[in-house]
Amino acid sequence: METQEMDAKMTGKKEMARPFEEEGIIRVDNLNLYAGKTHxxxxxxxxxxxxxxxxxxxxxxxxxxxxxxxxxRLTDLTPDIKVNGNIYIGDQPVFGxxxxxxxxxxxxxxxxxxxxxLPMNIYNNIAYGLKLRGKYNRAELNDLVEYYLRQVxxxxxxxxxxxxxxxxxxxxxxxxxxxxxxxAVNPDIILADEPTSALDPVSSEAIEKQxxxxxxxxxxxxxxxxxxxxxxxxxxxxxxxxxxxxxMRPAQEFFEDPREEQTKKYLSGAFN
Amino acid sequence: xxxxxxxxxxxxxxxxxxxxxxxxxLGEEIxxxxxxxxxxxxxxxxxxxxxxSIFYKGIxxxxxxxxxxxxxxxxxxxxxxxxxxxxVGSLYLSLSATLLALVVGLACxxxxxxxxxxxxxxxNAARFLLDLIWGxxxxxxxAFGFSLMVFLGVKTSLLAGIITxxxxxxxxxxxxxxxxxxxxxxxxxxxxxxxxSTRSELSYKVYVRQCFPGIVTAVLLAFxxxxxxxASVLYVTxxxxxxxxxxxxxxxxxxxxxYNQINSPYAAxxxxxxxxxxxxxxxxxxxSLLSRYISKRYQKYRIY
Numbered sequence: 365m366e367t368q369e370m371d372a373k374m375t376g377k378k379e380m381a382r383p384f385e386e387e388g389i390i391r392v393d394n395l396n397l398y399a400g401k402t403h404x405x406x407x408x409x410x411x412x413x414x415x416x417x418x419x420x421x422x423x424x425x426x427x428x429x430x431x432x433x434x435x436x437r438l439t440d441l442t443p444d445i446k447v448n449g450n451i452y453i454g455d456q457p458v459f460g461x462x463x464x465x466x467x468x469x470x471x472x473x474x475x476x477x478x479x480x481x482l483p484m485n486i487y488n489n490i491a492y493g494l495k496l497r498g499k500y501n502r503a504e505l506n507d508l509v510e511y512y513l514r515q516v517x518x519x520x521x522x523x524x525x526x527x528x529x530x531x532x533x534x535x536x537x538x539x540x541x542x543x544x545x546x547x548a549v550n551p552d553i554i555l556a557d558e559p560t561s562a563l564d565p566v567s568s569e570a571i572e573k574q575x576x577x578x579x580x581x582x583x584x585x586x587x588x589x590x591x592x593x594x595x596x597x598x599x600x601x602x603x604x605x606x607x608x609x610x611x612m613r614p615a616q617e618f619f620e621d622p623r624e625e626q627t628k629k630y631l632s633g634a635f636n
Numbered sequence: 637x638x639x640x641x642x643x644x645x646x647x648x649x650x651x652x653x654x655x656x657x658x659x660x661x662l663g664e665e666i667x668x669x670x671x672x673x674x675x676x677x678x679x680x681x682x683x684x685x686x687x688x689s690i691f692y693k694g695i696x697x698x699x700x701x702x703x704x705x706x707x708x709x710x711x712x713x714x715x716x717x718x719x720x721x722x723x724v725g726s727l728y729l730s731l732s733a734t735l736l737a738l739v740v741g742l743a744c745x746x747x748x749x750x751x752x753x754x755x756x757x758x759x760n761a762a763r764f765l766l767d768l769i770w771g772x773x774x775x776x777x778x779a780f781g782f783s784l785m786v787f788l789g790v791k792t793s794l795l796a797g798i799i800t801x802x803x804x805x806x807x808x809x810x811x812x813x814x815x816x817x818x819x820x821x822x823x824x825x826x827x828x829x830x831x832x833s834t835r836s837e838l839s840y841k842v843y844v845r846q847c848f849p850g851i852v853t854a855v856l857l858a859f860x861x862x863x864x865x866x867a868s869v870l871y872v873t874x875x876x877x878x879x880x881x882x883x884x885x886x887x888x889x890x891x892x893x894x895y896n897q898i899n900s901p902y903a904a905x906x907x908x909x910x911x912x913x914x915x916x917x918x919x920x921x922x923x924s925l926l927s928r929y930i931s932k933r934y935q936k937y938r939i940y
Contacts, residue, residue, distance in 0.1 A: 433826075441754075441826065442753075443755065466832050468832075469831065469832040470832030480823045480826075480939065481939055482939075483842065483846040484845065492831075493831055496832055496833060531938070531939045531940075532936075546831065
């Protein structure tokens with residue numbers, strides 16, 4: 365009964381009540397985004413619950429990545445983008461002239477499709493993130509670098525070559541390094557944009573496991589177009605199609621009992 | 637249109653197919669390949685002849701005392717003396733001008749690639765303008781520097797030369813660094829910014845590291861132009877037969893010295909021009925090797 369009420373509100377799409385029981389930490393409020401004359405995100409209203417793994421699912425080109433990049437305002441780097449509406453992290457607006465975007469971004473790590481290690485050695489890749497937030501002495505720095513590398517199960521693989529360039533690592537290792545670097549900034553939220561799409565199955569699994577473990581202490585938002593991956597790890601699913609949010613449900617409900625026509629089609633593999 | 641079957645398409649392709657490498661096609665390939673070979677041999681050959689003649693003629697008239705003595709009053713009149721003042725003048729001039737252009741040019745290239753990404757039209761206009769002034773002959777810069785000096789009422793000096801040469805190599809420096817920075821993947825900027833770095837941290841901690849080898853190349857390119865150019869400093873540094881000791885002294889540079897030596901009526905002085913050219917080539921060689929060594933050490937950290 366409750367879910368039906370919820371859905372009724374959702375299909376209204378204008379004002380959306382809190383869809384999940386948990387407290388939302390990221391709230392997207394009537395967000396519209398135009399690139400030039402193309403309307404990319406259309407009236408997006410979502411709330412993302414704290415310390416859960418939320419997956420944004422949808423076919424290619426539906427605006428998933430754009431939505432993710434709005435959350436830490438990487439849209440600043442792209443010319444000719446217009447944004448209406450707003451996103452709130454806690455109670456802080458992301459778009460707004462008074463927003464300290466640098467401080468806000470520290471609360472959010474981003475893991476991109478391809479790993480982009482910094483042009484430094486492995487040790488400094490992690491230390492860079494740490495030094496952004498404060499000053500540490502040598503011993504503290506060593507400890508923390510080890511801690512974060514262990515967090516992503518990379519320590520044993522790299523402990524003998526911390527001073528070698530980060531690019532010498534394999535792609536899978538680089539991606540885990542990037543995750544460790546993101547964690548070293550000590551964020552509350554981790555945004556991930558198809559973090560396994562460039563990885564081999566073993567590395568993908570490693571990242572997935574990591575994510576599942578991290579979702580206890582961090583809010584994770586992961587964009588993917590891989591259904592099976594979403595099935596495996598998602599707590600909540602947001603399904604997007606052509607710039608609109610179609611459905612937004614706890615994962616189990618979403619996969620077992622999709623309500624919208626497009627969702628059913630997508631889940632049965634009609635478009636991908 | 638009705639869809640063709642695979643057999644259909646294959647038959648069509650077969651009907652239009654040209655022989656892969658026979659007859660005219662083969663002839664064309666041989667022709668252009670030999671053209672390429674001839675061009676390569678010509679370029680390498682000409683370069684070789686220039687270098688060998690400078691070294692051969694230069695070494696025969698070169699003496700270590702040339703490096704140790706100033707020109708004195710009668711150098712161009714074959715009354716002895718060396719080119720120490722010209723070597724030192726050239727090094728002072730081009731090193732300081734390169735440093736000055738690097739400081740300004742690096743900031744400018746970073747601004748274009750980190751801060752101005754939101755304004756592609758402005759950026760295009762800036763790049764176009766820089767390319768335009770890259771092509772302006774150096775004598776124009778000399779004339780500009782000279783008229784500026786007249787306007788300000790200052791005398792010819794090493795400092796005026798440094799500023800003029802810095803202006804002259806600035807567009808080279810900016811565009812060379814800019815071209816390298818354009819290749820920094822957007823994902824790297826996004827990753828770094830999303831960690832909560834400021835744009836200046838992105839600039840000086842990441843862009844400069846990632847582009848370090850390219851920046852070294854740009855410095856080398858600019859230094860090469862600065863040290864080898866005679867026209868831009870002709871009006872502004874004045875002439876001096878002594879080693880400059882302050883920024884406000886007059887100075888002579890190697891290219892100008894070579895020009896004057898060749899213009900000398902004495903055959904022995906004319907021959908010494910080759911020794912000066914030899915020294916100039918050596919300076920460029922040393923700087924090239926040094927910068928290659930430096931850039932190699934940082935190359936390994938570059939991503940992609």
